[in-house]
Amino acid sequence: MSWLIDTNVLVRLRDADSPHHLLCVQAIQALRSQREELCVCTQVAIEYYVVATRPREVNGIGLRAEEALQDVRDLKALFHWLPEPPDIDRTWQHIVAKYAITGKQAHDARLLALMVSHHVENLLTLNVPHFRRFEEISVVSPHELGSNAE
Numbered sequence: 001m002s003w004l005i006d007t008n009v010l011v012r013l014r015d016a017d018s019p020h021h022l023l024c025v026q027a028i029q030a031l032r033s034q035r036e037e038l039c040v041c042t043q044v045a046i047e048y049y050v051v052a053t054r055p056r057e058v059n060g061i062g063l064r065a066e067e068a069l070q071d072v073r074d075l076k077a078l079f080h081w082l083p084e085p086p087d088i089d090r091t092w093q094h095i096v097a098k099y100a101i102t103g104k105q106a107h108d109a110r111l112l113a114l115m116v117s118h119h120v121e122n123l124l125t126l127n128v129p130h131f132r133r134f135e136e137i138s139v140v141s142p143h144e145l146g147s148n149a150e
Contacts, residue, residue, distance in 0.1 A: 002037040004115055005079060006125035007047040009142060010040070014052065014071060015061050020126060020142065027124060027142035036122075041082040041114055043107070045072045085117035099133060112136060 005028070012024040031038055052068035054060025063071070075081075085091070092113040095101065101109045112134050115123065122138045123131055124145070131139040 001122055002039055002080075002118075002120045003031060003122040003124050004039050004041065004082070004111065004120050005044070006111075006123060006127065007044050007051065008126040009124050010044065010048050010075065011051050011061065012126070023142045024126075027145040030145050031124070038079045039082050039118070039120055040075050040079040041111075042084055043111060043114065045075060047107075048072065048075070082114060082118050082120070085114065088113050088117060091117055095134075105130070 009024050012018045012020040015021060049068045049072060052061045052063045052071060053065055056062040092110050095109045095113050108130050116136055122140060124140055125131060128139050128141045
C-alpha cells in the first residue's frame with residue numbers, strides 16, 4: 001500500500017525537541033519495515049518549508065532558508081515524490097463540492113485530490129480530525145501505528 005506523509009509528521013521528524021518526534025520516527029520506521037510505499041508531494045514540501053523557516057516562537061522550527069531547502073531535497077531522496085497530476089484542479093473541485101469544503105480546509109481537499117489521482121490509499125498525519133470525513137482514504141495517526149506495531 002502507499003502512504004502520503006503529511007507535513008506535520010515531516011516537521012516532527014526534523015524537530016528533535018518536539019514531544020511527537022520519537023513517535024513519528026517510529027511510525028515511519030514501522031511503515032518502512034512493512035515495505036510500504038511512503039510518498040510526499042509538492043504541496044507538502046512547500047508547507048514544510050513554511051513551517052521550517054518560521055521562527056520557533058510562532059510555531060516553527062527556525063531553520064535558515066538554505067537548511068530548509070536542503071531538507072526538501074532530502075525529502076525527495078527519502079520518499080517517493082508524487083508529481084502534480086494535470087487534472088488536479090478538476091479532481092479538487094469535485095471533492096470541494098462533494099464535501100462542501102470552505103476556508104482553509106481547501107488545502108486538505110487538495111491533498112486528497114492528489115492522493116485520489118495517484119491512488120494513494122493512506123495518509124499519515126497528526127491532524128486526523130481534519131481528514132476523517134474523506135471516505136476515499138484511510139487516515140492514520142502515528143499514535144495508532146505505534147500501538148498497532150507491536
